[in-house]
Amino acid sequence: MATTSLRPCGDFRTTYKADQYLLQTKWIGIWTFIAIGVLLLGPLVLDGYIISLLILIGIYGIAALGLNILVGMTGQISLGHAAFFGFGAFSSAWLNSTTGIPAILTIPLAGFMTTAIGMIFGIPAARIKGLYLAIATLASQFILQDFFARADWFSGGSSGSLADTVSLFGFAFDSDERYYYLVLFWTILSLVAVANMKRSRDGRALVAVRDHYLSAEIMGINLTKYRILAFGVSSFFAGLGGALFGHYLGYVSAEGFTILLSIQFLAMIIIGGLGSVMGTMLGAAFIVLLPQVMEALTSGMFAMFPETLATFSSGQAYIKEMSVGAAIILFLIFEPEGLAHRVKLIRQSWKLYPFSY
Numbered sequence: 001m002a003t004t005s006l007r008p009c010g011d012f013r014t015t016y017k018a019d020q021y022l023l024q025t026k027w028i029g030i031w032t033f034i035a036i037g038v039l040l041l042g043p044l045v046l047d048g049y050i051i052s053l054l055i056l057i058g059i060y061g062i063a064a065l066g067l068n069i070l071v072g073m074t075g076q077i078s079l080g081h082a083a084f085f086g087f088g089a090f091s092s093a094w095l096n097s098t099t100g101i102p103a104i105l106t107i108p109l110a111g112f113m114t115t116a117i118g119m120i121f122g123i124p125a126a127r128i129k130g131l132y133l134a135i136a137t138l139a140s141q142f143i144l145q146d147f148f149a150r151a152d153w154f155s156g157g158s159s160g161s162l163a164d165t166v167s168l169f170g171f172a173f174d175s176d177e178r179y180y181y182l183v184l185f186w187t188i189l190s191l192v193a194v195a196n197m198k199r200s201r202d203g204r205a206l207v208a209v210r211d212h213y214l215s216a217e218i219m220g221i222n223l224t225k226y227r228i229l230a231f232g233v234s235s236f237f238a239g240l241g242g243a244l245f246g247h248y249l250g251y252v253s254a255e256g257f258t259i260l261l262s263i264q265f266l267a268m269i270i271i272g273g274l275g276s277v278m279g280t281m282l283g284a285a286f287i288v289l290l291p292q293v294m295e296a297l298t299s300g301m302f303a304m305f306p307e308t309l310a311t312f313s314s315g316q317a318y319i320k321e322m323s324v325g326a327a328i329i330l331f332l333i334f335e336p337e338g339l340a341h342r343v344k345l346i347r348q349s350w351k352l353y354p355f356s357y
Helices: 026-040 048-073 081-099 103-126 131-150 176-199 201-211 213-218 223-249 259-272 277-304 310-334 338-352
Strands: none
Touching (some): 026 176, 048 081, 048 201, 048 223, 048 259, 048 277, 081 131, 081 259, 103 223, 131 259, 201 213, 201 223, 213 223, 259 277, 259 310, 259 338, 277 310, 277 338
16 A cells, blocks of 8 residues: 655554654655755745745744644634734734843743733633634634724724844844745744654654544543644744744734734634645745745736737736635645645655556
């Protein structure tokens, strides 16, 4: 029977520790370090626009990782992830401006503050699930949005708040090329942390809660603890991504963290693959790059057929937005298991080529 593992035939593991290596084979390790090396060289060869897109992919990818822990690993749901993302952005700016703590430190601290808020809103998860939990998390979205608009001392109210430039020992991350390395650092750290968590005792407990909560409870897993813990961990990554987002823009406003962004986070993990670490990053890249691709396609079509499409010229922006929505729907129909599954199939084909079985 074919498998998606790239472990060569005869490579047997004789201990649990050996079976839990993060980089399963030598070639996976080599390609991983090559990919990191290429990413490190990015600012030297890419223009500023592409660097800004990579920064957004990294930031949204970190936040989506948190949501994938909650939805993909634990089987819960959250429609308020954008609000936790925004809470992290406001928290870092507020800590930096009121206490004087350097922004390089307030970024992870904002993650911990968001963890506390996320665990409070995650308490209903101990009692309810499914659609009822979705509505409860939707309430958290509106509660936090209202808090951002009213809490002038924390968020600046409707005016928003400024977020200082991040600096480390006098080195300011004041350009896209410099900030790229800060986001890359946190992205790699987050990927490694989540990948390791999946292989840990707590990670396996979260998956057990997702697969069959009654069996998990019979095995001695504390459902309440792990459901609330999943909300906390998920919120930490949302807050971390939000803090990076706030300091990247230099300004934080409540209008940027609406329910639409929460839905986009859900789309990222569904398109990328539920429960997959690399799939999350692929999904974030898909959502960030798809509008750019659709913009280029629609502009190209109007340039090639100006007379034929003259009637629709006023609705070019609408056509682009509609194309994005249609592409997502078609993707969900024809590739419901996400991009991570497609990558596995490609790896499997490479492994079995030229044989079909």
